[in-house]
Amino acid sequence: MLRPRVSVALCTYNGAQFLAEQLSSIYSQTIKPDELVISDDASTDNTLEIIEDFMASKAIPVRLLTHKKNSGFTSNFQSAILECNGSVIFLSDQDDIWYPDKIEVCLNLLDTHPDILGLTHEARLVNHNGDPLGTFLRAQILRGYGPSDSTITGCVSCFRQDIRELLFPVPLNIVGHDTWISYVFTFFASRWIFLDVCLQDIRRHFSNASEWIVNTSRPITSLDVMLWQLRSPPASSYSNRIAINNALRSRLSMSPITIQYLNLSELQSAKCLLDQEHGALLRRDRIVNTINPLSRFIFSLIFLFHGNYKFFNGYKSFLRDVLRL
Numbered sequence: 001m002l003r004p005r006v007s008v009a010l011c012t013y014n015g016a017q018f019l020a021e022q023l024s025s026i027y028s029q030t031i032k033p034d035e036l037v038i039s040d041d042a043s044t045d046n047t048l049e050i051i052e053d054f055m056a057s058k059a060i061p062v063r064l065l066t067h068k069k070n071s072g073f074t075s076n077f078q079s080a081i082l083e084c085n086g087s088v089i090f091l092s093d094q095d096d097i098w099y100p101d102k103i104e105v106c107l108n109l110l111d112t113h114p115d116i117l118g119l120t121h122e123a124r125l126v127n128h129n130g131d132p133l134g135t136f137l138r139a140q141i142l143r144g145y146g147p148s149d150s151t152i153t154g155c156v157s158c159f160r161q162d163i164r165e166l167l168f169p170v171p172l173n174i175v176g177h178d179t180w181i182s183y184v185f186t187f188f189a190s191r192w193i194f195l196d197v198c199l200q201d202i203r204r205h206f207s208n209a210s211e212w213i214v215n216t217s218r219p220i221t222s223l224d225v226m227l228w229q230l231r232s233p234p235a236s237s238y239s240n241r242i243a244i245n246n247a248l249r250s251r252l253s254m255s256p257i258t259i260q261y262l263n264l265s266e267l268q269s270a271k272c273l274l275d276q277e278h279g280a281l282l283r284r285d286r287i288v289n290t291i292n293p294l295s296r297f298i299f300s301l302i303f304l305f306h307g308n309y310k311f312f313n314g315y316k317s318f319l320r321d322v323l324r325l
Contacts, residue, residue, distance in 0.1 A: 004088045005034045006103060007085060007086030007088070008035070008092050010038045011040075011094065012039070012047050015045075015047050016045040016047045020050050022095060023054045023058075025096075027058050030100050031103045031104045032103075033060060033090070034086055035061045036060050039065040039076050040065065041072070042071075047094075052064075065079055067079070073177075074175055074177050077177045081164065082164070090106070096201060096202050099198070106121070106195075106199070117188070118152075118160065118191070119158060120153060121156050121194075121195040121197055122198040123200045124198050126201045126203055128204070136198060137202060138196065139219075140215075143219060143221060144213065144221065145225060146222065152192065154181070155200075155202065156202070171243065171247035202215075226316050236289070242282070245278050249278075252270060252271060252274075283303060284303065284308070288324065296322070
């Protein structure tokens with residue numbers, strides 16, 4: 001049986017400091033990708049020179065896309081992903097380090113689980129020099145958010161091209177392609193695997209785009225997550241999440257998607273849950289805009305009693321609504 005064709009979607013922006021090492025780790029895979037699609041977001045350093053040197057010296061087909069103006073990482077990743085021709089697409093940041101068997105392990109897992117549409121694996125956090133920080137990405141997420149967390153982090157994920165029509169384009173006003181992918185697969189959780197095998201290093205340094213609490217160098221707890229969330233400004237509206245909910249409901253109504261890989265039971269279950277979430281979003285939008293503290297407390301208790309905080313951060317969201325100024 002022929003193995004599936006593999007595409008790697010790699011995005012760059014002023015990544016000259018670490019890019020060569022990441023390109024080398026991709027080239028050193030036990031199963032090399034069939035193509036590497038690199039999308040550069042108007043870099044001003046010598047990122048493009050490093051890519052061109054790699055293209056000239058390594059036997060991997062590379063397609064380079066260049067943006068004349070900076071479009072942001074969500075749009076940049078989307079550009080790369082939409083150009084991929086492989087049946088399995090791996091996402092790559094510019095400053096990480098893949099272990100040699102990453103592609104092989106992931107392909108073997110997808111081969112033995114034909115119903116799985118994508119996977120996310122473990123990764124070790126390292127500093128700018130590549131020295132281990134003593135923490136791991138998925139372990140941090142599970143400590144902070146609980147054992148049922150299904151957060152999909154793009155740089156440690158791959159998916160079958162079959163689902164690209166469902167996932168892309170990313171709806172407007174969503175920051176983070178992986179934020180959108182995580183949202184979609186909360187409704188199709190059985191189709192995504194979380195693999196507790198470390199297959200790469202994630203480099204943490206001063207120019208990283210993410211300030212997520214999970215990326216800190218020390219082990220975190222659920223209390224750390226709660227305090228981090230409470231320090232961030234509370235939402236004053238859920239219009240964006242309502243728009244995302246509407247976007248997925250619209251996407252699921254497209255017949256080619258439902259015919260290709262979603263059975264009727266899955267589709268009906270997802271639509272039902274989306275409708276429930278839509279109602280919860282509308283009700284919470286009213287709660288956060290209730291000025292009177294006593295009224296807000298009563299509405300929050302009713303919201304909690306009906307189990308609607310399951311669409312948010314559970315009791316943490318309840319506390320935030322009760323305590324918000």
